[in-house]
Amino acid sequence: MxxxxxxxxxxxxxxxxxxxxxxxxxxxxxxxxxxxxxxxxxxxxxxxxxxxxxxxxxxxxxxxxxxxxxxxxxxxxxxxxxxxxxxxxxxxxxxxxxxxxxxxxxxxxxxxxxxxxxxxxxxxxxxxxxxxxxxxxxxxxxxxxxxxxxxxxxxxxxxxxxxxxxxxxxxxxxxxxxxxxxxxxxxxxxxxxxxxxxxxxxxxxxIDVAAWNPADGGDYHESGATIFVVLGRISPWKGQELAIRAFHEVRLRNPETRLRIIGAPIFGEEGYLAELVALASELDLLEHISFEGHSSSPHETLQGCHVLVHSSTVPEPFGSVVVEGMASGLVVIASGEGGPVEVIGSGENGFLYEPRSVSSLATAMQTVLNMDDASRRKMAQLGMQRASKFxxxxxxxxxxxxxxxxxxxxxxxxxxxxxx
The missing domain is CATH 3.40.50.2000 (Glycogen Phosphorylase B;)
Incomplete structure (x- = not known):
């Protein structure tokens, strides 16, 4: 009963x-x-x-x-x-x-x-x-x-x-x-x-918010070159290609920036990973992009990054990685459709860009690079506050x-x- x-x-x-x-x-x-x-x-x-x-x-x-x-x-x-x-x-x-x-x-x-x-x-x-x-x-x-x-x-x-x-x-x-x-x-x-x-x-x-929160409590600080990161399984619809092409545009004006791609193919999509590596080579980016495979502790991996890029080319049903990035104290840039729209207030606690647009994503990435430390810190902290709801x-x-x-x-x- x-x-x-x-x-x-x-x-x-x-x-x-x-x-x-x-x-x-x-x-x-x-x-x-x-x-x-x-x-x-x-x-x-x-x-x-x-x-x-x-x-x-x-x-x-x-x-x-x-x-x-x-x-x-x-x-x-x-x-x-x-x-x-x-x-x-x-x-x-x-x-x-x-x-x-x-x-x-x-x-x-x-x-x-x-x-x-x-x-x-x-x-x-x-x-x-x-x-x-x-x-x-x-x-x-x-x-x-x-x-x-x-x-x-x-x-x-x-x-x-x-x-x-x-x-x-x-x-x-x-x-x-x-x-x-x-x-x-x-x-x-x-x-x-x-x-x-x-x-x-x-x-x-x-998510376990406490596990993702940065060790310094979210006191954002710039440490050397800005590091962008894409976190998630390697798959065409997850849009790693879009992120690489946008990063290429950004790096032309900001040669010190880096891009980390964290994740591995799971459902027989190893061929797509090979295509991504070939693209990075074609754009002369192999020294500036690291393909790091699956991470067993992604919350620790993100602590060495500054900006998380969500680059899905199909509307994400929700997009947990967006919340994970915000909880980690990173500034988050996400596609402006699907689940991320319900999480991010663009320009307040992150940025939304026009879906599937290399130029729009590159513009959002450049916008973050143009922000001063205080503005980035405020946005990162507002992102952490939003992530705490999840x-x-x-x-x-x-x-x-x-x-x-x-x-x-x-x-x-x-x-x-x-x-x-």
Whole structure:
């Protein structure tokens, strides 16, 4: 039985909050994902699970294994890998040689395994946290006893999905299988067709703000040449090429500047990294740009930089790296569309530039270079203040409070306090 309820502030409205009786397991939540790679949505899940309130008992089902699994287990979550583990058989060899067949068999196996798991387990809420997992949960929705929620981390738009058919299905048809929708930004929510009877929550992926804050407390100071940094996985839509071309324009007038590119290709995009290195060579920038690969401690890496450049060429669903850069005391320059628009007040706590424009990004970078130390310091400190609104402890609590409300029939539609 659920215990007495109270209310807590959640954005500009109020929502019922769950008051646990005692011990774990009061609210049983199953998260379904397709991967546990060290990518944005998976790392966001890990932070959310680590910061969950005591009343939430979490199990994570994933189609594929990955390094995030250990982090989830260390946080006290149960982790179940749905894909077949035995690949040593003759059938396994055949599947490995025919990738499309292997993926189809793996997906079918995941659906059957998940259906089996849910036939023997009881959850209050089942949360699909990716597009593939939403398909899997939809396929067995009639067999799931718990309340079904879709946590959407991607804009369901053609410019993002590259398919009008999939955009239609995902934005208009699949939401009907779920009682509630969680979106990571208003930009994402605006791409989802939600009925009046559905509950929704807009809550960004939080970060551990204290871990990102600079050791000197954000007392901005210039130390030698200005260092620009691009942080994120290497991928064409993340726009590292755009950043390199803009940096080339800026460096013509500011030869002492440097650019650091932090990140690695994850989903078979090594060829794009090779193209970036070739571009840097063509522009005679190899001595001024460093390709540093994946960083296991990006919060420490950013401490040696001054300006973070967000250069995505497709509207970012949210863009956690923007908040991470602000929390680190860096001046942040971001594309003026998608999630970053909900975080940055251009000219106040950062800068927004015209999307996909090399000249506009170069102009914003030059603007920062032209600022005096006092102006940069003020902007960096205002950025840190804005980033403090996105602390994971607060946002995880808001999310689990809302999940409990939806599961017990007391849900609603709310905007996170971080986006007020």
């Amino acid at each position: 659920h215990s007495e309820r109270r209310t807590v502030q959640l954005g500009e409205r109020r929502t019922p909050a769950f008051e646990p009786i005692s011990g774990a397991g009061e609210l049983k939540v199953a998260f379904v994902v397709h991967s546990l790679a060290e990518s944005g949505a998976e790392l966001s899940l890990a932070r959310t699970v680590e910061a969950r309130p005591e009343f939430a008992d979490v199990t994570v089902f994933s189609v594929q294994d990955g390094p995030v699994a250990d982090r989830l287990r260390n946080a006290g979550a149960q982790v179940c890998i749905l894909s077949p583990t035995a690949r040593r058989s003759r059938l396994g060899d055949i599947l490995n040689r025919v990738p499309k067949l292997g993926k189809a068999v793996s997906a079918t196996s995941a659906v059957m395994r998940l259906r089996s798991e849910f036939s023997t387990s009881c959850f209050d809420v089942v949360v699909a946290r990716s597009l593939p997992s939403a398909l899997i949960v939809s396929a067995i929705s009639k067999r799931l006893a718990g309340t079904k929620v879709w946590s959407v981390h991607d804009r369901l738009a053609t410019d993002y999905l590259k398919s009008e058919i999939w955009t239609f299905l995902l934005s208009r048809i699949f939401p009907k299988f779920f009682t509630g929708i969680i979106a990571n930004s208003r930009a994402t929510l605006d791409t989802i067709h939600i009925s009046q009877s559905q509950n929704w929550l807009v809550v960004p992926p939080g 602390d994971i402890a607060t946002l995880a609590h808001e999310q689990f409070v809302w999940l409990e409300g939806v599961s017990s029939g007391h849900g609603g539609s709310y905007l996170s306090s971080s986006l007020r």
